[in-house]
Amino acid sequence: MITPCTDADRERIREQLGRMPRGVVGVAARAAGTGEPLVVATAPRLEDGTPFPTTYYLTHPEIVAECSRMEANGVMAEFTERLAADADLRAAYAEAHRAYLADRSRVGAEAGLAEVTEIEDFSAGGMPTRVKCLHALVGHSLAAGPGTNPVGDEALARMSGVPLTEAFAAHLASAGASGNAGTEDSAVTPGADRPAGTVRTAAFDCGTNSLRLLVADVAPDGTLTELAREMRVVRLGQGVDATGEFAPEALERTFAVCEEYAEIVAGLRPDRQRFVATSASRDVSNRDVFAAGVRERLGIAPEVIEGVEEAALSFRGATAGLDATGPHLVMDLGGGSTELVLGSGEVAGAHSMNIGCVRLFERWVRSDPPAEAELGSLRADVDQAFAEASAHVDVSAARTLVGVAGTITTLAAAALELDEYDREAIHGSALTRTQIVETADRLSAMTADERRALPYMHPGRADVIAAGAQVFSRLVELIDDAVSGGGGTLEIRVSESDILDGIALGLASPEAAGTSADPAASAS
Incomplete structure (x- = not known):
């Protein structure tokens, strides 16, 4: 039962979280x-x-920390595997999803709000099919x-040892349970049993389309152990190109x-942190508002x-542990810019294109699906940007495009025809030029709703993926032509390791000690 949020409650919630969450309509659970x-x-x-x-927004710091600890110990993957194997658990979890949606509708109605159609099918936590x-x-x-x-x-x-409701x-x-303090899982605490010299890092990557978080332990030999990896589509660059x-x-x-990521990070207690903002943040006049809010x-x-x-x-993250012929040409295709960086172990050349x-x-898409004339204008922009990039990066020297x-x-998930987005299946996968061009054209021929229905498609990416796929396919054509024109053969690989991994590895380096988590780090 939701009870009113008193002034005393608000003061306590601010103490718990360091801030007051937005949109609070009441307290949904209280400690016995x-x-x-x-x-x-x-x-x-x-x-x-x-x-x-x-x-339902969890506020109590002890429970928040316990959730983060369990996530770091692989409990979410365990539950997801059990959902796939246990029909009864799957049915109960699907019913929880429906109950959550019903609760949200009721809370909205009591607050005097109309139905929020943008999220009418989305509950929380990965329901109804995954544990996120x-x-x-x-x-x-x-x-x-x-x-x-x-x-x-x-x-x-x-x-x-966490506070609970009376129920x-x-x-x-x-049930004869009062917490599993003696189990192997609950005995593990953040930072315990880490090898000497291991650095716990929190890397944030804020681009034009998404905001991502990676919390990872980096061992002295560069081995990265992932504790949390999150991605949310925030579309920070909305309208920036025009305004x-x-x-x-x-x-x-x-x-x-x-605010959501702050809870995750608080529970995992990293040694060093870095928040990197990229393309959209370079181009704006109100950057100070963004910096202050973060x-x-x-x-x-x-x-x-x-x-x-x-x-x-991106190069550092994408090529760490990569088993592929060099030189490597890493392509990081973001919401506002695309980076090309060439190297064999060390960076030999790099260029950022505003595509x-x-x-x-x-800039170009007005139709759904995009009209061929719109895609033609888009590809012309890609050609122009690539011509400039080629003056800075010798793409013909590449032997593996990552x-x-x-x-x-x-796009790799689409080309591989996956039943769901599967990082393990995508990471390291090899694609051909023909696969990429055909997949890009297939995605571009769909409406946004048709793309949104694909099992591997993040709903926040469905409208822009056709444009992005065309950028990728056209760049692949241009790069492959340059390599073959120089007498070489190009292998095309896809990596799930990227700038986030590069930030984490950089944070763990000796020169980062004492500087990376400095709250006064430059925002200019």
Whole structure:
């Protein structure tokens, strides 16, 4: 039952989170005995009009930390595997998804809001098919009570020493469980059992289309152990090509994800952090508003890096552990820019082109699906940008093209005809020029709704993927022609390791000690 949020509650929530979440309509779960807030209920649409899908927002720091610890120990992958194998669990989880949507509708109606159609089929935490955020699922269980969300219920049963609602305390007591303090899982704490010299890093990559987070342990030999990897489409670069400034709604979407990531990072306690902002952030007049909002929510300032450094970081991440013939040409295709960087171990040449999926979609595409004339104008922009890049990077020397970032990995999922987005299947996969061109044309012939229905397609990417796929396919044609014209043969590979991995590896280097987590890092 949702109860009013008093002034005392608000003060306590600010202490718990360091801020007050947006859109709070009441307290959805309180600790037995003390009445302390554990979960707040939030409106499905914020005052500025932004859709907000997280109806139940976990606030208590001990439970937040336990969720982060369990995520770092692989519990989400365990639950996802069990969902695939256990029909009863899958059915119960699907019912939890429907219950969450019903709760959101009720909360919205009580707040006087119309249905928020943009998120009408999306609940939280990966429901109904995957487990992507234990924080959301545990928040649902605490708010709705035992028996509603099977994954959230079990996660709570595995925790030790956290405050619970009266209903959950009674449920666990009757089941003979009071937390699994003696199990191997709960005995692990963030930072425990790390090899000497290991550095825990938190890398943020904020581009034109998405905001991503990687928390990873980096061993002295450069081995990277992933603890959390998250991606949210925030479309920060919305309209930047035309207006030269961040739109208020784009900033709100970005700041909401910063708040979400702050919870994850707080539970994993990294040694060093770095927030890198790329293409869109270079071009705007209100960059200071963006920098202040990020600093307020994450405690670190964003570093707006130039295209050459972006290329070098992408190269470092994409080629770490890569078993492919060099020289390597890494292509990082983002929302606002595309970087080309050539090297064999070390960078030999790099160039950033102002062509990306969002920038060229907004510049040229007016039809759904895109008209051939629109795609022709888009490809002409690619040709012009590539001609300039070729003056800076000897692409003809490349023997392996390594494509990174969401446009390319999504196109790979389409070319491989995957039943879902599968990072393991995509990482390291080899594609041919013909596959890429045919897949790009197939995606471009679909409407946005048809692309959105594809099982591997992130809904926030469905409108711009046709433009991005055409950028990729045209660049592949141009690069392959340059390589073959120089007497070489080009192999094309796709990597799930990219600028995030490069940032993390850089943070772990000796020269980064004492500087990377500095809240006063430059935002200019």
